[in-house]
Amino acid sequence: MDFQLKTLTVARAAAEKSDVLIVLVGSAPLTAKDPLSALIASARKAGDLPDKAGKLLSLYHPDEVVASRVVLAAVGDGKPASVRSGVIAAVNAAKAYGPKRVVMIFAQEADGTAVGCAVAAAADASYVYTTTKAKTSNGENGRTIRQLTLGVADAGAVGRAFDEARATVSGIELAKEWGNRPGNYCTPTLLAEAAKGLSKLPRIKCEVLGPKEVQKLGMGSFAAVAQGSAEPLRFIVLRYQGGPKDQAPVVLVGKGITFDTGGVSLKPAAEMDEMKFDMCGAASVLGTFRALGEIQPAINVVGLVPSCENMNDGRAIKPGDVVTSMSGQTIEVLNTDAEGRLILCDALTYAKRFEPAAVIDIATLTGACVVALGGVRSGLFTSDDSLAEALEAAGEQSQDRCWRLPLDDEYAEGLKSNFADVANVAGRAGGAITAAKFLQRFAGDFVWAHLDIAGTAWKSGAAKGSTGRPVGLLVSYLMERARSGAAQAAPHKKAARKESGAAARKARSVQ
Template identity: 65%
Template sequence: MDFELKTMSLAAARTERCDLLVLLVGEGFEPAQDALSALAALALKQGDLKTGAASMLQCYAPPTVTARRVVLLGSGQGTAAELRKAALALAPLLKAGKTLKRAAFIFAQAPAPEALGALVRSLAQASYVYTTTKGKGRAEPRTLARVTVGVPQAAALRAAFDAAVAVVAGVEFAREWANRPANHATPTLLGEAARSLARQGTIRCKLHGPEQVAKLGMGAFMAVAQGSAEPLRFIELHYQGAARSQAPVVLVGKGITFDAGGISIKPAAGMDEMKFDMGGAASVLGTFRALAELKPKINVVGLIPSCENLPGGKAVKPGDVVTSMSGQTIEVLNTDAEGRLVLCDALEYARRFKPAAVVDLATLTGACVIALGGVRSGLFANDEELAARLQAAGEAALDPCWRMPLDEDYAEGLKSAFADVANVAGREAGAVTAAKFLQRFVGAFPWAHLDIAGTAWKSGAAKGATGRPVGLLVHYLLGLAESAPRAQRRK
């Protein structure tokens, strides 16, 4: 879907050629001398429209307005959260039929940059439709192809608009790959998706197969993959927007393209949703897709250990001891705690880049879903500045996270009589003990772990990937890129 930002008055909006015209009416609305203002003022006066977010009044072919359909949509005080609520309320209308190809959204009052960004991102979310594996003629694809956003002064909002459009591209790339069934998103195919990003020009991609991974000594990663006939892939992406001397941020995404649990097999009910267990990998890919659009002055490395976790004659067994790339041995007490096994080798690999920071993201634990539900991702960090930046980025992107503890006492349950560490502790504080396991492989660099098990996808009637936390990551990276020149000037 294409987005366009234009300077547009309400008088000019009257003649905008589109299938749907949406006028955003917030608190303090003051009508001008034009047809749309008169329509909104009358609706407010009669009580048929409220200025509260998502209050809606639909009109068909109103006189003197070119658009066939007009919606008056309340936007409250114009906050980002209210604009998101208003946009999502339009989801049924945006997916209603094949005749809706072009829409225009007009602000009666100038929006704040963050509110404009929220509207753009939410419109894409509300109109998204997955069709890749549906039969020909049976799918109803998104028909909305172009959205024009009209504001009183476009120049002042261009940067926020461009960032939002890039996030949309990244989120939709992530949603597409996370939504694909596991036989349409194997580690090999995920590697090809990463390779496709290299066509953007600013991104390099390197794919490591089983032989290369074996030479690297990634014994924990290989142990997870050995139960599947699908060959593993270790995906390495590089975005260079700054001088080579600038230390990169490394993003590590868990890429388990299907997780049956291995020998510690999961219950059958809901196992189909384990195709979403590569949500971390999808978000890394989506973030690089956004970086290719925005070209910020920052260096970023993406690492994705990708494989399937299946039971089989060659599968790793409970009680087996494997040797990680770091040399630490791991007793595999539960083969369904495989995400931390693939991530620990990727975290060790990340050290070679001497990173400014490392952020791993993974659909890691059901315990985090119990703790935080589907609202906030769990955030664990060994560095206060990194944690604060990620939290602020999440709030700005409406993609929030919540800081969780990393007390050393939580590591007690990971002790093993037969290896340096066990891959699971007890049931208590499962999200925290998983993070403590990963922390053993981090070293001294600033590190954060985002447990997105509750936020990467939705179940039930709305089943599907969310593309989170692409928004959070992009806002975090843009913030770093903006702060770097200021830091240089202070030196």
């Protein structure tokens, strides 16, 4: 969708050409005396438009309004959650009219946060997946809304927030696109091609490693998961260089299982199709880089995506097998369906070479996190209070929220093994936490956080599809870090350590 920002009053918005005019009405009194403002005030006084966020009143051909249809949407106190509720309700209502051009205006003053939430919510409500659908007779198979003009009291005052929100939406929709693709349209090779496409954006570079390079690097845990699939693995390395070369980067690690059968520990057939979403962590990394390439913040970011399928043939790993990770730690594979942590642990070890300021891994890791938090908040695990606070604040700012769970050492007791340094599962109790404790073993050399997005990365049922989360959270965190100067506070001696051995020197694009 084409988003535009414009300085508009309610009176001027009434004169704008559009198919639908959406007016976002807060709980504060309206002081303007133009006909549309007077109509809104009357509707509120009569109780036809309550202040509760998300309540609507639709009008047809109101006097002195160019648009044939007007949707009044309550946004209550104007806080991010309220704005999001109001905008989603209004855009969903407007879609019923099949509009191509929509004007949406804040009736009262709105700050940058409200503007950002409005853009994100409008894009979310109007998104339609089209890649594997046939076009209709008129050549259209996507969203009907082509352009949305957002009207505010002073466009100049919120211009930066608007631009960042528009770029973030591009990233979210890229993450949705790849998350929604079926497994035959999203193999590790195709995902790597999408990552290489991001290198067309300024300051972004991409390298892709194949099976031979991964094996030579000693990523035995990652390679073991991939060995049951006919599709070759790919290890994607993205770099965004927005800060000085000696600035320590933030490293994002995204789980990229493009389809997960569970392996020998086979999943139930019901809803197994949704295991195409098991690469949404990887998709969120690609989406974040898309946003960074458009915003161009002064920060360095590295993205690591271990990508493969978890399939089941005669070469697949078996329960009881012991594999050796890149860190040298051996792992007893008690459940082949706990494969995400097996690929992430090698990526976390690889991250150490960048001497990172912080490492954040993002993964659809455990059903236990879905049980704990449902689809509202992502699970957050970290032993660093400052990083936890920053990620939680970014989640609230972007309305892509997370919730911190514990990492007490006692939770790791169940990971003990008689046959290896660690087991890959620890039973059902506290499953999201024990999975995080497993990853923590491989993140001891840097500040680290784990986001379990198993409940938030996609929706099931009638609204089945990728949500694009947590791109909003990650972009918000990185932008705040760039603005606050935190990125400059943790320089390292080298931008990245020299990769040792012939395998690393061959870490180039793999066809």
